[in-house]
Amino acid sequence: MPYDFDTLLDRAGTNSIKWQFRKTPDGMQFWDQTNAHHGEQRVLPMWVADMDFQVAPEIADAIQKRAAHAxxxxxxxxxxxxxxxxxxxxxxxxxxxxxxxxxxxxxxxxxxxxxxxxxxxxxxxxxxxxxxxxxxxxxxxxxxxxxxxxxxxxxxxxxxxxxxxxxxxxxxxxxxxxxxxxxxxxxxxxxxxxxxxxxxxxxxxxxxxxxxxxxxxxxxxxxxxxxxxxxxxxxxxxxxxxxxxxxxxxxxxxxxxxxxxxxxxxxxxxxxxxxxxxxxxxxxxxxxxxxxxxxxxCEPWLTEAIAYIAANMRHLEARILAELPKLKIIQAEGTYLAWIDMRALGLNGEQIESLLLDKARLFLDEGHIFGPEGEGYARINVACSRTLLDEAIDRLVRVIR
Ligand SMILES: Cc1ncc(COP(=O)(O)O)c(C=O)c1O
Missing domain, CATH: 3.40.640.10 (Type I PLP-dependent aspartate aminotransferase-like (Major domain))
Known part of the structure; x- marks a missing residue:
């Protein structure tokens, strides 16, 4: 059965941490910067480890059936x-x-x-x-x-x-x-x-x-x-x-x-x-x-989800190699998270964050949050539609090249 991983889902109004909140020193803060009405300036959130895919239909059915009991x-x-x-x-x-x-x-x-x-x-x-x-x-x-x-x-x-x-x-x-x-x-x-x-x-x-x-x-x-x-x-x-x-x-x-x-x-x-x-x-x-x-x-759904994510990983690697050779993608053997080595840009953590968020309007996880060894890296979540991933890569190319 073909499952749909391509549709760009609108997660606004669902209390999604990834799409409606940002981390601040005081905790999670509600924001609307990812809303489409911001146009070119809208932020693409590719940080929190959840997928921008709908769940397998069998799971949605089971939850709806349980919800109907009220x-x-x-x-x-x-x-x-x-x-x-x-x-x-x-x-x-x-x-x-x-x-x-x-x-x-x-x-x-x-x-x-x-x-x-x-x-x-x-x-x-x-x-x-x-x-x-x-x-x-x-x-x-x-x-x-x-x-x-x-x-x-x-x-x-x-x-x-x-x-x-x-x-x-x-x-x-x-x-x-x-x-x-x-x-x-x-x-x-x-x-x-x-x-x-x-x-x-x-x-x-x-x-x-x-x-x-x-x-x-x-x-x-x-x-x-x-x-x-x-x-x-x-x-x-x-x-x-x-x-x-x-x-x-x-x-x-x-x-x-x-x-x-x-x-x-x-x-x-x-x-x-x-x-x-x-x-x-x-x-x-x-x-x-x-x-x-x-x-x-839901194993059939998982098989297809992994194939889609793996294709996204390969696509990200290929485009970075061709268009941003200063960056390096660390080959992920597992997870839907790609680890990007940005050290060749010669920027510190704060400067990378500003480049990504202020200029590219991309919200990734800065490498240093995973420990000082992550300084100069960023983590991007590729469990999303190809369209979103391509838009994110386009933005990276625009601000880095
Ligand atoms: C390695 C790892 N452990 C645990 C979690 C979160 O687990 P839970 O939501 O079950 O607390 C994450 C989420 O990103 C994770 O990456």
């Missing part, structure tokens, strides 16, 4: 919910999980914060690998823990883990936990089995518990293969937690429905205690039906 009391997931997740992990990732390992959460970011609070003390170290999705840093800092960064290295072709540095950092006795981004946002790496085995061995040797954030695991570009942390031999040397969700995969992030997969019963109980203490119980009833429809019925 009673939205407290909800809990029934057995079908966990079975849908179990089936998905088995089919897609060859990972056999038990139903009781699944612990629903209102998001992987809240779950990461609960994890840090439960399994570390104030002042302890949290091992992360920058440049990385900024809430990894916040999970440490907001909870008065210490960021211990083992920065990713560039091997001339792609970002890699620096195992020597990782082992040195993990050997700090105050480092109790590590946050793994698999696949890695924003650099787009899909970690191989060998890489994950080495990472897991280092963490196990130094008694560091791993939280593997796998929210981008279903968005893998052709020619790459996702390896679930739970299928990695060395991961089992120590209890671990995996965060997974249909939020990125099926564009359901606003439904606030994610899941922690926690094989170890004691760790599961501890995590649940922290979750209860935060009062984060129950589930969004729309999230339940959406997840079941997504995992049980």
């Amino acid at each position: 009673v939205f009391g407290y909800a809990q997931p029934g057995p079908g919910y966990r079975e849908a997740i179990q089936g998905w992990q088995q089919r897609r990732n060859d990972w056999s999980i038990e139903l009781e390992w699944i612990n629903p959460v209102p998001g992987i970011v809240p779950a990461m914060n609960l994890f840090v609070k439960r399994f570390t003390e104030p002042g302890d170290g949290v091992l992360i690998q920058r440049p990385v999705y900024h809430p990894f840093t916040f999970a440490a800092e907001y909870n008065n823990r210490r960021v211990v960064n083992s920065a990713l290295a560039w091997d001339g072709e792609r970002y890699v883990m620096d195992y020597e540095d990782l082992a040195r950092k993990a050997s700090d006795p105050d480092v109790k936990v590590a946050l793994l981004c698999n696949p890695h946002n924003p650099v787009g790496r899909v970690w191989s089995r060998e890489e994950l085995n080495q990472y897991a061995a280092i963490c196990a040797e130094h008694d560091v518990m791993v939280f593997a954030d796998e929210v981008h695991s279903d968005l893998i570009m052709p020619g790459n293969r996702f390896v679930a942390y739970g299928t990695v031999e060395n991961a089992w040397q120590k209890p671990f937690l995996v965060g997974t969700a249909p939020s990125k995969t099926f564009n359901l992030a606003g439904l606030k429905t994610g899941n922690m997969i926690i094989p170890d019963a004691d760790v599961r109980a501890e995590f649940a205690t922290e979750q209860r203490a935060a009062g984060l119980l129950g589930i969004n009833p729309f999230g339940v039906v959406a997840l079941e429809a997504a995992y049980n019925q």
Whole structure:
């Protein structure tokens, strides 16, 4: 069945963070700069990681059916919910999980914060690998823990883990936990089995518990293969937690429905205690039906969505290479986020932001928010219509060339 990814959707009036808000030091601020009535001056928002695509028809049907009931009391997931997740992990990732390992959460970011609070003390170290999705840093800092960064290295072709540095950092006795981004946002790496085995061995040797954030695991570009942390031999040397969700995969992030997969019963109980203490119980009833429809019925939609995104990635790379050779696109193996190296422009972070927002009227994520290693880079979301992507590239060309 052909799905429509080409139509330029108007997201005004939907409370979309991406389209109707901007980040300020005081939090999210409502703005209308993306509205079409601004003409040439309207801002194109290509920052927040959600898709400018409608969801699969089966998901929309399931939500509409549930909405028609018009009673939205407290909800809990029934057995079908966990079975849908179990089936998905088995089919897609060859990972056999038990139903009781699944612990629903209102998001992987809240779950990461609960994890840090439960399994570390104030002042302890949290091992992360920058440049990385900024809430990894916040999970440490907001909870008065210490960021211990083992920065990713560039091997001339792609970002890699620096195992020597990782082992040195993990050997700090105050480092109790590590946050793994698999696949890695924003650099787009899909970690191989060998890489994950080495990472897991280092963490196990130094008694560091791993939280593997796998929210981008279903968005893998052709020619790459996702390896679930739970299928990695060395991961089992120590209890671990995996965060997974249909939020990125099926564009359901606003439904606030994610899941922690926690094989170890004691760790599961501890995590649940922290979750209860935060009062984060129950589930969004729309999230339940959406997840079941997504995992049980929507693989054909996902296959086409990935093909469209992959074509957008190739198109972006080809146009940048031909028209803006000073910029470099880091090949994304997974995610719908492209990481652009703008360092050859010789501008600092503030100047890049001004070039993009004030001159090009493009709202991208500035690289430095992912850590100082991201200075001089920007992240662009290509899960949008080709028309929008082309308009964004045209604008870049206009202000840079
Ligand atoms: C790596 C990563 N983890 C987690 C999230 C957000 O997860 P949630 O919405 O479930 O809190 C994102 C969203 O961009 C992400 O990129």
